[in-house]
Amino acid sequence: MRNRFKIIAVGLQLALIVTATPAAAWGDRAHAAINRAALASLPADGPVFLQAHADFIGGMASLPDLWRQPVDPFAKMEEDPNHGWFREQFAFMKKPPRSRYEFVIALLDAQRKMPPGSDAALRTNVRWTGTMAYATVEAFDRLVAGMRMHRRLAAQGQDTRHIDQALAYDVVRIAHYVGDGAQPLHASIHSDGWRGANPKQYTTDRSIHSRFETMFVDAIGLTEQDVLRGVPAPARQQGDVFDAVLAFLDDSAANMERVYQLDQQGALADPASRPARDLVYARTATGAAMLRDLLHRAWLVSALPPQNPAADPLSPANPAYNPETGSAPAPVK
Template identity: 55%
Template structure:
C-alpha cells in the first residue's frame, strides 16, 4: 500500500517532475553494469545490488524541507534546451552557464518578463554538469582502486566510493535518457499547442512510472538492445550533450503516443518500443562512461599548468575564478 501511495503521489504532485520511476532507474543501472566488458570496471558487479537498489537516491535530495540540498540538486535532473536556445556553444563550466543565463535574464527581463522568469538554472537544468562531475569523481575513485591493488592493499573502500558515484552518474544519465527530462514540456505541453497535446502534468509519471511498472520492465528486456561499447575516445562532455539532444528529439513522440491513449494499454507495441529504446540508450551511455572512466584512471592525472586557479592560465575566466576544463 505504501508503494502504491508513493507512486500516486509522484504522479499527482504539482512539484517539479521526478525522474524515471524507481523501476526504470534500477533496470538502467543493472543492465549497464551487466553489459560491462571484461576489460572494464567489473568490480562494480560486486556492488550491483546496492547500486540498483539506490538508483533513485538523488531524488531524495530534492525534498522541500531540505532547502539547501533542493536548490543545489533540483536542476541536476533536467536539461530544458528550449530555454537556452540562445546559448551557443554550451559553456563547459557550470558557473559560466549560470552567469550566461543571468546575463540573458538581465537583457530580457523588461521586454519579456514571462520568459525571463524561467531563464535561470531551475528552469533550464544543469544535468550535463552533474553527470560530468560524477564522472570525474569516478575517475579519482578508480585511480585509488588501482593504487590499492598495485600496493597489495585493500581496495574495498575505494570500490564503495566508486559504487556511490556510479549511483549518482547512473541517475543523471538515466534522467537524460527520458525525453521529458530534456524539454520544457516536461510536465504537460507549454505554449502554443496546434497539435492539441495534453497539458496534464501527470503525463510524466504515467509514461515513466505507471507504464514501466505495468510492463514489468527488467534488465533482460534491454540488454540485447544495448550494443557494443562506445565513446572510447573524444570529448565526454560533448558526448553527453549529444546524448541529451538525441533523447530530447523524442519528446514529441511521447506526446503523440499519449494523445492516442497508448499509455492505457501495457501491450501497446509503440510505447513499449520507446521505453525499451530509451532505457537501453541510458544503460549504454552509462556503461560507456563507466568503462571510459576506468580506462582514464589507468593514466596519471593530466598536468595542468598553470593551475586552473592561476590568473595566468589562458583559459582563466575572472567571472568564475577558474579556467574551464
Template identity: 55%
Template sequence: MRRFALSFALALTLCPAVAHAWGHTAHAVIDRAAIQAIPEGGPVFLRRYADYIATSATLPDSWRGDAEGFSKIEEDPNHGWFREQFAFLKPIPRSRYAFIIALYKRYEAIKDKDPATAARTNVRWTGTLPYAAMEAYERLIVCMRGVRAAQAKGGDASVPEQHCAFQAIRLGHYIGDGAQPLHDSVNSDGWLGPNPKDYTRDRSIHGRFETRFVDAIGLTAADILPRIGAPAHQQGDMFDAVLGFLDQSGDRMERVYQLEQRDGFANPADQDVRALVYERTAAGAAMLRDMLCRAWAESAAPPARVTPGPLDFSNPRFDPETGSAPA
C-alpha cells in the first residue's frame, strides 16, 4: 500500500495539471462541421467567418504558456473536467467561484487524513470547463444581440459579427475539449491509481489518440457531417445540457484505454478507433452547433430583468461567499 501511495504521488508530480486539447486538426474540423450544420434561420452569418474560426480553433491553448503566469492560472482549468475529483459535490454549483470555494472546503476537510486526494482537490486538478463554456455562450448571446440590432437598423453588422466569431472560437474550443474523453477524467495523461486491467500509464496516450491518430486518418468535416444529426438542446437549461454532454464523453474514457492496448494507436486503419474519433468529434460539432443556434434564438429576446439583482443582498439566492447570486 505504501509503495502504491509513493508511486501515485510520483505520478501526480509528473502529470500536467490539465491536459492539452485535441490537436488542431480535430478542433478545426469540429468548428467547420458545426458551422456547416447550422440550419437556415440560425446564425448563418458565421459561415463567412468559418476560415477564421477554424484556423484559430486552438487559440485558447496559446493562453496557457508558462511565461504568461496570470493568463495560465486562469486558463488552464478551463480545458478539463476531472469528474472523479469532485464526486462528493452534488449538485454542481451554478457559479465558478462557488465551485472553487467548495473544492477548498473539501481540501481543508481531508488534507490531514487523506493528503494524496487533498493534493488534487483544487481547481487545477478538477477543471472548470463547463463554466468556461457557459461564459463564452452567454457572451455570444450578447454579441448576437448586437448583430440583430445592426441588422434592424439596416447598418453594418460586421463588427458585432466579428465579436461573435471570436466567442465562437472560445466556445468551440471548450466544447471540442469536452468531447475528448480524456479531458473528462483524472486519467487524462496515463492511468492513475489502481490498475487491475494494466492500462498504460504513459502520458503520451493523450497526444497519440487525439493528434497522431487523427492526423494519420486525415479527419475532415465531411467525415462527421453525416453523423451530427438534427439540432437539439433548443429547450431546457443549457448548463445542465453541458454537464450531460461532459458526462457522456467521460463515460467513454476507459474505451480510449482499451483501444490503446491494441497497438498504441499506431494503426490508422483501425476501424474501432476511427469510429470513436468520428463519434466524439461529431458529438462535439453537434453540441457546438446546438449552442450557436440556441444563442441566436435567445438573442432575439431582450435581456431578462432580474429583480432583485444578483448583487442585491435581498436576492433570496444571494451567496455571501461569492458576493453574488448564481446564474
C-alpha cells in the first residue's frame, strides 16, 4: 500500500511538472488539421506519396512538444527555443545571420554589453529569443536530402518504404515548427501575457496562450476542412528559403495584437465569435499553405543535381568561415 501511494505521488508530481511547462502551440487538434490540410492540398507534381502517411503525420503532429518537458532536460534545452521566434528581443539585428551558431554568438556579444542582471541581459539568449527560423530551414534541408534518396531508390526500382517512413517523421518535425510559426503568440515576446509597457491594458495572464490556441480551437471543433477552405492554390515559392521563413514569421507577428484585442473583448470565451473564428481559420490556413509550399519546394529541389557551395561550410578555406562557430553561414539559394 505504501508503494502504491508513492507511485501515485510521483504521478501527481509529474503531472504538475508537465502542466507547468509552456503551452504546446495550437494543441493537438489544430496541428493535426494543419498537417492534413497541407498534405491534401499538395499539387500533382509535389511529393504526393506522403499522403499515404497522412494518419501518421496528422496523428503525431504534436510529437516535438514531447521533447520540451523538464523531466528530460537535455532534450528540453535543445528543443524548447525551436518553438518560438521573439523578434522584438533581438531587434538590434538588422537581419538574423544565416547560421544558428552565429545567431547565438551575436546574442552573447550583445548580452555582454548590457548591465549584468538586467532584464534585457537575462532575456538576450536563445531561451528568450527562440530559434524557430533556424529549426525550420534545417528541417527543410533534411527533407531535401531524404527526398533525393527517395528519388534515387525509385529510379533504381528499389523499395522506398523505409525512406518514406523517415520522410514522414521529418514532415512531422518541420510541420510542427511551421504550425507554431503560424500562431501569432509564438512570434512575439508577448507569447504568454503582455510584457512591458501596457497602455492598452492587455492581459498579463499567461493562460491567454492556451485559451487561444487550445481551448478556443477545441471549443469550435476545428477540422481539416475548416483549414482547407482558407488554403490558397499552390504557388511556387520564389527567392531564398530562409528569407521566405523570416517573412512568414514576420507576418504571423503582425497578427499578435489581434489575439489580445479579441481576448479583451471576451471573444476567446465565446465559440460563436466570428472574429475569433476567422483569426483561427486564417492563421491555420496560412500555416497549412506554408507547409504545403515548403514540402513542394523541397521535392522540386531534390530533383536538381546537388550544388555544393564554393567551399565546404566547415572548411577553414571557405571565405566566409567563422572560427568562432567552426563554419560559414549558409549561402543564399
